[in-house]
Amino acid sequence: MKVLAAMSGGVDSAVAxxxxxxxxxxxxxxxxxxxxxxxxxxxxxxxxxxLEDSHDARRAADALGIPFYVWDLSEEFRVDVVExxxxxxxxxxxPNPCLRCNESIKFSAVLARGLALGFDAVAxxxxxxxxxxxxxxxxxxxxxxxxxxxxxxxxxxxEQLAHSLFPLGDSPKSQVRAExxxxxxxxxxxxxxxxxxxIPDGDTAAFLDRELGTAEGxxxxxxxxxxxxxxxxxxxxxxxxxxxxxxxxxxDGRPRYVLDISPVTNTVTVGPHEALAVxxxxxxxxxxxxxxxxGRWRASVQVRAHxxxxxxxxxxxxxxVRVLLDAAAHGIAPGQAVVLYDQDRVVGxxxxxxxxxxxxx
Ligand SMILES: Nc1ncnc2c1ncn2[C@@H]1O[C@H](COP(=O)(O)OP(=O)(O)OP(=O)(O)O)[C@@H](O)[C@H]1O
Numbered sequence: 082m083k084v085l086a087a088m089s090g091g092v093d094s095a096v097a098x099x100x101x102x103x104x105x106x107x108x109x110x111x112x113x114x115x116x117x118x119x120x121x122x123x124x125x126x127x128x129x130x131x132l133e134d135s136h137d138a139r140r141a142a143d144a145l146g147i148p149f150y151v152w153d154l155s156e157e158f159r160v161d162v163v164e165x166x167x168x169x170x171x172x173x174x175x176p177n178p179c180l181r182c183n184e185s186i187k188f189s190a191v192l193a194r195g196l197a198l199g200f201d202a203v204a205x206x207x208x209x210x211x212x213x214x215x216x217x218x219x220x221x222x223x224x225x226x227x228x229x230x231x232x233x234x235x236x237x238x239x240e241q242l243a244h245s246l247f248p249l250g251d252s253p254k255s256q257v258r259a260e261x262x263x264x265x266x267x268x269x270x271x272x273x274x275x276x277x278x279x280i281p282d283g284d285t286a287a288f289l290d291r292e293l294g295t296a297e298g299x300x301x302x303x304x305x306x307x308x309x310x311x312x313x314x315x316x317x318x319x320x321x322x323x324x325x326x327x328x329x330x331x332x333d334g335r336p337r338y339v340l341d342i343s344p345v346t347n348t349v350t351v352g353p354h355e356a357l358a359v360x361x362x363x364x365x366x367x368x369x370x371x372x373x374x375x376g377r378w379r380a381s382v383q384v385r386a387h388x389x390x391x392x393x394x395x396x397x398x399x400x401x402v403r404v405l406l407d408a409a410a411h412g413i414a415p416g417q418a419v420v421l422y423d424q425d426r427v428v429g430x431x432x433x434x435x436x437x438x439x440x441x442x
Contacts, residue, residue, distance in 0.1 A: 083107045084246065085195040086204045087187060088141060088149070090134030092261045092268045093206030093249055095141035099264055100248040101204050102145050109200070110142035110149040113191065115158040115182075116279060131281070137268050144266055154190055161185035163279055167292045170315040173342035174416025177233065177386065178277055180430075183207075184236040184368075192244055202244045209234050210250035211242065212426075218242045220370050220427040225253040232386050235420030235430035236368050289315045298347030300327060303340065303356065314342050317349050320357055320412020327351070338412070358409035359438050364419045364431035365401040371428065373397055380421045380428060382406070384413050395421055402431045409438065 084106040086098035101108045112135050135151055142149035162182045169176035192203050208223035209231045217239055223229040237245065249257055254273075261269035276283040293315050300309035309327040311317070316324070321339040331337055337351040362384070367373075374397060381390035382404050392407040404419055413436050421428040 082201045083199060084109070084202050084204050085191070085198075085200040086110050086147070087191060087206075088112050088138035089206070089274075090131075090137035090141070090268065090271075091206065091274060092258060092266070092271050093208075093254075094138070095145075095206075095266050095268050096257045096261050096264070097204055097206040097246075097248040098141065098147065099145055099260075099266070101246065102147060104248075108145070108147045108204075110138065110145070110147050111191070111195075112138040112149070112151045113158075113186070114151055114153045115155055115162075115186070137271065141266055141268055144264075152191070152194070154186055157190050158182070158186055158279075166277075166279075167289070169416045170289055171293055171344060172416075173314060173344040175318045175414040176416045177418055178279070179233045179386075180236050180418055183233055188237050188241045188245060192241060196244065202246050204246035204248060206249055207234055207247050208249055208254075209247045211245065211247055214371070214426075216371050218245075221250070222422075222425040222427075223247075223250045228254045231422075231427050232383050232388075232418070232420050235370070235383075235418060235427050237370060238368050239371050242370060286313075286316050289313070296347055298349070300325065300349045300351055302331075302337075303350060303352045308337070308351065311349055314344055314347050314349055317342055319414040325351060354411065357411040359411075359413055359436035360406040360409045361437045361439055362404040362406070362413060362419055362433055363401065363435045363437075364404065364433045367397065367401055367429060367431040369429040370426075373429070380423060383420045383422065384410065384433070385417050390422055397429075401434070402429075405439075 084101050086101055086108050088094045088098055088110045098110055139149050162178050165181050166176050166178045195203055207230045208228040210221040212219045212221050220242055222231045280288045295312045297312050299307045300311055302308050308329040317339045319339050322336055335353055338354055338357055340352045340356055341350040377394050377396050380393055380395050382393045383390050391410055394405045396403045415433045417433050418430050419433055420430045
């Protein structure tokens with residue numbers, strides 16, 4: 082097979098590419114330049130699009146003896162990932178940019194280019210497994226639960242999965258690092274990336290302040306009483322407890338959590354933990370990793386990256402899904418994805434629009 086290995090300059094994608102070479106595929110490495118302002122060698126700051134990363138990816142490709150290219154997808158990334166991220170916060174929602182990047186860059190723009198150039202598949206260092214099932218290729222959780230990235234891959238369609246390869250899904254991270262060292266790859270000890278790649282200093286609030294500006298507004302209790310002030314509703318996420326700096330303590334002395342963000346009135350509503358309880362999720366922009374299931378069916382749902390799977394029933398329509406949780410859950414934020422699983426297998430995903438409590442309806 083002709084395989085395009087997406088090489089970030091990190092240890093995972095270097096080992097993924099190496100395994101593709103070992104498997105006898107005709108492998109070409111590609112590094113994506115995603116930022117117009119790559120971090121300089123002098124700052125030492127690291128993002129997925131820094132010059133160091135591009136250099137590391139090239140060195141890994143050289144060590145593997147494979148051709149290597151850098152593709153500039155910074156405009157697509159700016160529009161589809163960064164602008165979407167900013168717009169979502171502007172709308173009072175909490176986006177997941179890694180998921181959007183997988184959806185529109187790595188397995189869309191890159192895959193489309195790769196297929197047009199005669200490649201059969203894109204291989205990445207994501208931790209997830211592809212399993213051949215009765216209806217085609219299935220996406221499953223990785224064996225290493227701490228590294229499992231099936232949630233951020235939950236947006237991939239059956240068509241995209243058919244042209245994807247995840248060579249690391251069966252391996253624990255420790256094994257991947259040891260393998261990189263044994264192969265003599267210089268990235269073997271490079272630290273894992275954690276933050277949002279286009280915010281390398283990790284200060285999301287400052288990034289959003291620069292993009293959206295600051296705007297003072299009210300923090301109110303559920304009955305509308307003002308209990309504090311904020312300087313930008315985009316600093317908050319539904320379920321957040323820290324950083325509220327309420328002027329007036331709650332009468333019962335218990336902590337308050339963000340219940341709702343209204344961008345129209347620039348108001349943040351807070352309340353006690355139990356007021357966060359919801360058991361019904363309405364989500365749009367659905368995508369299906371296999372055939373869409375009619376009627377009401379059982380699944381487990383993950384509502385945030387690294388969240389626990391929750392038992393639920395699902396009703397799917399053309400424009401979204403309704404998820405009926407078996408038990409109420411707390412802090413489910415609009416803008417995040419619901420990823421639906423059948424055991425370890427991803428069935429599909431959608432983006433949370435609203436939540437409700439059936440008993441309160
Ligand atoms: N700038 C990039 N260019 C090419 N591929 C990339 C880039 N960023 C990420 N990828 C691909 O997406 C995969 C997952 O990206 P993620 O940001 O989660 O990296 P990671 O788990 O830290 O992996 P790595 O150790 O390879 O950086 C990478 O393993 C790689 O295959």
